[in-house]
Amino acid sequence: MAASKQGFFLSFEGIDGAGKSSHIDALARALRQAGRTVTLTREPGGTPLAEQVRTLLLHEAMDAHTEALLAFAARRHHVGHVIAPALARGEVVISDRFADATFAYQGAGRGLDWSVLLELERITLSGFGLNPDAVLKPDLTLWFDLPAATAAQRLAAARVPDRFEAQPEHFFAAVAGGYARRCAEDGARFARIAADADRPGVWQQVLAAVQAHGLLEGAA
Numbered sequence: 001m002a003a004s005k006q007g008f009f010l011s012f013e014g015i016d017g018a019g020k021s022s023h024i025d026a027l028a029r030a031l032r033q034a035g036r037t038v039t040l041t042r043e044p045g046g047t048p049l050a051e052q053v054r055t056l057l058l059h060e061a062m063d064a065h066t067e068a069l070l071a072f073a074a075r076r077h078h079v080g081h082v083i084a085p086a087l088a089r090g091e092v093v094i095s096d097r098f099a100d101a102t103f104a105y106q107g108a109g110r111g112l113d114w115s116v117l118l119e120l121e122r123i124t125l126s127g128f129g130l131n132p133d134a135v136l137k138p139d140l141t142l143w144f145d146l147p148a149a150t151a152a153q154r155l156a157a158a159r160v161p162d163r164f165e166a167q168p169e170h171f172f173a174a175v176a177g178g179y180a181r182r183c184a185e186d187g188a189r190f191a192r193i194a195a196d197a198d199r200p201g202v203w204q205q206v207l208a209a210v211q212a213h214g215l216l217e218g219a220a
């Protein structure tokens, strides 16, 4: 009988336009070719209910507390219905954003109190693993770090902006600071990707970070 594989939870983070999307798809393909079952998902979203919350968050006016509460409510549903079951089946879960985004966008970007967000994270994300007190966190977070000015140039050419993408450059500089703070507080979980490199250069960094965690050994 084949040995069962352990679940692994990977998140991609960064300011809007940092360049996560194509690498998420490429990583999922590479992991599947290497024999892993991959659940690809995103936040806000990932379940029909959470996708409805996503539409509200991205398009309806609301204050920062409402944003944070909706983001965590959607996340709890997403974890309970998609992420935790997939991890229990031994799959690799790749989420385009997770809880770090709420700290970066609603905390550093909108100015919500960090300790309030920590408490929301604890209430919302504990009780899913074997230890009921443990807060569910990704095993590895790939943080695409890109100057806000570069992201703005990339996005200007790319698409019609939603509520967040329409924010000024200084908002994204603050959000990037929020990611840096989360990384400083939990360094072992993070791999910082220098996202101002060209696409092959970014991919090599993604691969190296994933390989360092024992996934995708030998891939180039």
Ligand SMILES: Nc1ncnc2c1ncn2[C@@H]1O[C@H](COP(=O)(O)OP(=O)(O)OP(=O)(O)O)[C@@H](O)[C@H]1O
Residues within 6 Å of the ligand: 014, 015, 016, 017, 018, 019, 020, 021, 022, 154, 155, 157, 158, 195, 196, 197, 198, 199, 202
């Ligand atoms: N390394 C790169 N160099 C130059 N341009 C890039 C690079 N990576 C992505 N881009 C371009 O930047 C834009 C934003 O990329 P992408 O949509 O992948 O970012 P994202 O992080 O997924 O953004 P969001 O979170 O807002 O969806 C796209 O037009 C994409 O083609």
Ligand SMILES: Cc1cn([C@H]2C[C@H](O)[C@@H](COP(=O)(O)O)O2)c(=O)[nH]c1=O
Residues within 6 Å of the ligand: 016, 042, 043, 044, 071, 096, 097, 098, 099, 101, 102, 103, 105, 106, 164, 165
């Ligand atoms: C999870 C999460 C996300 N956001 C913001 C970040 C982005 O601007 C959008 C999601 O769009 P994407 O193109 O799919 O990245 O939502 C947020 O403000 N708070 C959160 O918790």
